[in-house]
Amino acid sequence: MKPLPTSLTDLALIKPNPLQHAPITLSWFMSNNGKETLLLMGNAEHEIETPTLENEIQILEEFVELEVNNAQITWMIEFDKRVIGVAWIELTENHNVLPPSVHLMIGDKKYRGRGIGKTVMQSLIRYIKDYTDARVIYSRHLKSNVVVANMNHSLGFINDKAAYVDKNELEWQNIKLPI
Numbered sequence: 001m002k003p004l005p006t007s008l009t010d011l012a013l014i015k016p017n018p019l020q021h022a023p024i025t026l027s028w029f030m031s032n033n034g035k036e037t038l039l040l041m042g043n044a045e046h047e048i049e050t051p052t053l054e055n056e057i058q059i060l061e062e063f064v065e066l067e068v069n070n071a072q073i074t075w076m077i078e079f080d081k082r083v084i085g086v087a088w089i090e091l092t093e094n095h096n097v098l099p100p101s102v103h104l105m106i107g108d109k110k111y112r113g114r115g116i117g118k119t120v121m122q123s124l125i126r127y128i129k130d131y132t133d134a135r136v137i138y139s140r141h142l143k144s145n146v147v148v149a150n151m152n153h154s155l156g157f158i159n160d161k162a163a164y165v166d167k168n169e170l171e172w173q174n175i176k177l178p179i
């Protein structure tokens with residue numbers, strides 16, 4: 001599949017290459033902010049393990065395999081020639097979130113708050129409009145994650161039913177965007 005276009009100069013969405021990209025994803029989770037990022041993504045404290053290169057390779061290989069099985073489409077977020085995050089569209093229901101659902105993480109904290117996340121979301125939404133017959137796009141986030149809640153609200157997402165608490169006592173909000 002070709003890279004996905006974005007509206008920001010220097011920002012590109014490229015396909016994952018497990019061996020090439022795993023050392024980069026590992027560096028995000030090994031940094032001082034790594035644990036905070038995993039918590040923001042909705043990982044429960046007790047589920048967070050020490051990151052390893054093997055595990056990062058495995059996660060990226062799973063992304064590639066999910067794509068082969070038409071279950072997920074994944075892009076690495078490249079800004080100014082550096083891979084700084086990952087974005088994906090799930091094509092099957094997962095954690096009670098209907099497909100297609102959009103997900104995003106800027107792993108390298110210094111690139112947050114610069115308009116990159118919102119621009120990537122706009123590209124994911126455009127992709128779903130152009131290449132699927134979906135009428136609604138879904139996602140979910142921790143209720144406490146104000147940044148992603150603001151970002152999604154500014155893109156037109158609305159709450160989908162009431163917030164709920166999962167088995168790890170984390171409070172989630174499902175959201176949806178009619179298109």
Ligand SMILES: CC(C)(COP(=O)(O)OP(=O)(O)OC[C@H]1O[C@@H](n2cnc3c(N)ncnc32)[C@H](O)[C@@H]1OP(=O)(O)O)[C@@H](O)C(=O)NCCC(=O)NCCS
Binds near residue numbers: 037
């Ligand atoms: C959430 C995340 C993807 C947002 O991407 P980003 O590039 O930092 O956000 P942007 O700079 O594009 O800002 C998008 C919107 O978020 C909101 N926002 C950004 N920074 C914010 C902050 N510090 N406080 C409150 N709202 C903020 C604003 O509404 C902004 O839109 P606006 O500029 O039109 O007002 C990114 O911060 C991230 O990856 N965080 C860690 C992992 C995570 O939380 N992932 C989401 C899991 S569901």
